[in-house]
Amino acid sequence: xxxxxxxxxxxxxxxxxxxxCDQISDTIxxxxxxxxxxxxxxxxxxxxTGLVLITGEITSQAHINFVNLARKKIAExxxxxxxxxxxxxxxxxxxxxxxxxxxxxxxxxSAQEQRHKLSDDELDRxxxxxxxxxFGYACNETPELMPLPISLAHRICRRLAAVRKTGDLPYLxxxxxxxxxxxYEDGKPVGxxxxxxxxxxxxxxxxxTENEAIQAKIKADLMEAVVKPVFADIEIxxxxxxxxxxxxxxxxxxxxxxxxxxxxGRKIIVDTYGGYSRHGxxxxxxxxxxxxxxxxxxxCRYAAKNIIxxxxxxxxxxxxxYAIGVARPVSVLVETFGTGKVDEEILLQLVQKHxxxxxxxxxxxxxLRGLPKERxxxxxxxxxxxxxxxxxxxxxxxEQTDKAELLKSEALGAAAV
Numbered sequence: 001x002x003x004x005x006x007x008x009x010x011x012x013x014x015x016x017x018x019x020x021c022d023q024i025s026d027t028i029x030x031x032x033x034x035x036x037x038x039x040x041x042x043x044x045x046x047x048x049t050g051l052v053l054i055t056g057e058i059t060s061q062a063h064i065n066f067v068n069l070a071r072k073k074i075a076e077x078x079x080x081x082x083x084x085x086x087x088x089x090x091x092x093x094x095x096x097x098x099x100x101x102x103x104x105x106x107x108x109x110s111a112q113e114q115r116h117k118l119s120d121d122e123l124d125r126x127x128x129x130x131x132x133x134x135f136g137y138a139c140n141e142t143p144e145l146m147p148l149p150i151s152l153a154h155r156i157c158r159r160l161a162a163v164r165k166t167g168d169l170p171y172l173x174x175x176x177x178x179x180x181x182x183x184y185e186d187g188k189p190v191g192x193x194x195x196x197x198x199x200x201x202x203x204x205x206x207x208x209t210e211n212e213a214i215q216a217k218i219k220a221d222l223m224e225a226v227v228k229p230v231f232a233d234i235e236i237x238x239x240x241x242x243x244x245x246x247x248x249x250x251x252x253x254x255x256x257x258x259x260x261x262x263x264x265g266r267k268i269i270v271d272t273y274g275g276y277s278r279h280g281x282x283x284x285x286x287x288x289x290x291x292x293x294x295x296x297x298x299x300c301r302y303a304a305k306n307i308i309x310x311x312x313x314x315x316x317x318x319x320x321x322y323a324i325g326v327a328r329p330v331s332v333l334v335e336t337f338g339t340g341k342v343d344e345e346i347l348l349q350l351v352q353k354h355x356x357x358x359x360x361x362x363x364x365x366x367x368l369r370g371l372p373k374e375r376x377x378x379x380x381x382x383x384x385x386x387x388x389x390x391x392x393x394x395x396x397x398x399e400q401t402d403k404a405e406l407l408k409s410e411a412l413g414a415a416a417v
Contacts, residue, residue, distance in 0.1 A: 006193050008181040009149035009274025011157040014077050014385040015174020015200070015255075017262025021045035022271075024052070025264045025286030026380035027073045028066065030372040033288065033380075035062030037369040043097075043286035044264045045070075047257040049085050052093045056286065059099045067093040073381070078164065078174040085258025118360055126360035127325035129290045136300025137277035138308040139315040141189055144399075145308050146390035148189045148236070150274025152180040154386045155230045160199055163225045171218075173200035175255030182236075187315075189236055194243040197222055200255035201247075211251050219246040271388050272297070277317050285384050289368035292322050292359050296329075298398040299362045301389050303355045307334075307347060309401035310408040314339035316347075320357055327358045342411045349414075350407050366397040 012019055025043040032039040039060035046053040052070050075088035082090040118126070138145040156178035164172040176199040183191035201218060208214050223244065231237045238244070265283025269275050282293025289295045300318040307316045313336035320329040334347045351357075356365045363369055371379040382394060391399060 002186050004183065004185050006181045007147075007149055007184055007276065008179060008194075009147065009153050009269075009276065010177060010179040011150065011153035011270050011274075011386065012178075012267060013157045013161050013174065013176035013199075015079065015161070015176065016267075017047055017175070017257045017260050018264075018266040019262070019385045020047050020074065020077060020079075020257065021262045021264040022267065022285035022384040023077065023381055024054070024070050024073050025056075026384040027069050028054070028058075028064070029286060029288060029380050030377055031064050031069055032058065032060045032062045033369055033372045034377045035064065036060045037373065039288060040290065041286065041288040042291070045262075045286070046264075047086070047091075047262040049258045050091050051257070052091055053096065054093065055096045057098045066095045066097075078161075079256060084173060084256060085254065086256050118364055123356075123358045123361045123364075124327050126358070127327050128292045128296075128322035128359045129324065130292065131322055131324050132282055132293055133280040133319060133321040134282065134292060134296040134300055135272075135278050135280055136297060136302065136304045136318045137273050137316065138301065138305040139276075140308055142390070144390040144392050145305050147273055147276035149180050149182045150270075150276060150387070151390060152182070152192075152230065152234075153178045153274060154390075156180070156195070156197060156226060158386050159226045159230050160197065160222075168225055169221055171202040171205045173202065173255060175200040175252075175259065191236060192238045192242045194245065195227060195238060196245040196248070197226070198247055198249075198252055200252050200259075203253050215247055215251065219244070222246055273389070278319070280319075284388055285380070289363045289366075290359060295359060295362045295366070295368055296320050296322065296357065298366065298368075298388070298396075299355065299357055302398040302400070303334075303351045305399065306355075306401050306403045306407055307336075307351075309404035310411065312336075312341050312347060312407060312411050316340075318351060322359070327360070329357050332357065342414070346411055346414045350410060354403055354406065371397075 024045045028043040029041045032041055041058050042056045044056040054066050070093050071088045079086050079088055081087055141148040142151045160176050163169045179196040181194040182189045183193050205214050205217055264286050268283050271284055284294045287294045304316040304318045307313055315337045317335045319333040321331045323330050334344050334351055336344055356362055
């Protein structure tokens with residue numbers, strides 16, 4: 001008997017309060033790593049009406065102006081009008097930072113002393129900065145090998161920000177969210193059940209001042225300027241049965257930090273797979289690459305994506321776990337949810353053989369310390385909104401499928417034995 005069900009994922013725009021915080025945190029990280037690749041960073045940000053608080057732990061030889069960085073990023077996002085309750089030039093920016101605890105640092109300090117390509121023995125001596133578990137996932141539902149619901153939700157939010165910034169829909173304001181419910185049959189997407197968009201907007205649009213008329217215009221404009229372009233190159237499209245909901249509370253004028261406080265690391269499901277895969281609980285933004293919450297999650301995505309690209313499964317999830325101060329993972333798991341073309345034990349052996357999972361090895365393989373400097377001072381801040389994974393607009397090392405052919409060859413050879 002076939003099984004039919006809905007799966008829903010959401011995304012948020014770069015102007016969402018939590019995402020403002022993520023982007024400021026990662027802008028700080030980018031700037032510190034550009035000046036000092038061995039900076040230790042755990043930058044946390046809070047925003048509220050007219051207020052930005054930068055806190056956390058940072059140890060670095062770099063000297064940067066945290067206040068100016070925050071203001072510049074807020075303006076870039078689009079908060080430049082103080083009547084919106086939050087603006088780059090008028091908000092207060094408070095800084096309360098400590099240095100990293102030496103008890104935490106001691107497990108990975110030797111990594112900071114190394115300025116050359118590390119040997120295998122050296123990689124074994126540099127431990128994880130904390131205990132924890134991380135997941136990476138990939139599936140064949142989209143060209144970028146991501147689940148369809150989160151892929152569509154991100155596309156809608158990116159388009160929502162684009163039409164605001166280009167002036168195509170000038171009445172839009174920075175805060176916004178999307179949510180897409182996809183119809184599945186026997187584990188495969190077959191249709192779009194519901195599209196929900198909540199977008200902050202001006203109190204009046206041209207001569208329109210009545211809220212009912214304003215919301216009707218916003219809905220019509222979003223269908224033409226956002227939804228239709230998003231689905232133009234996608235095989236599965238909305239149809240006559242698809243619900244299209246816009247600002248379901250009736251209006252969305254008060255938004256951003258004036259509407260809700262924001263915190264770094266509060267959108268971990270938006271940042272990853274939209275709930276389609278499991279999550280270890282650790283956030284990404286504001287953390288330097290020695291934090292395995294971030295670097296190991298990227299490494300797991302890399303492994304899972306190459307397995308899917310090799311055609312060895314239709315769905316693949318890779319989990320790793322670490323002990324603080326220990327280099328090699330405590331555990332590694334490969335799960336294909338019954339879609340694997342070869343035994344999962346073979347896939348596990350291939351992941352352990354061909355993918356670097358030691359913390360210092362991940363940093364070295366992906367050049368995670370050097371990427372901000374290599375890319376003109378911007379790297380982490382550009383993935384702090386619209387997802388860290390499955391990005392086709394950015395050249396991310398963990399999104400490469402350069403090991404797919406090798407995995408395919410060795411997996412099929414092992415299965416034939």
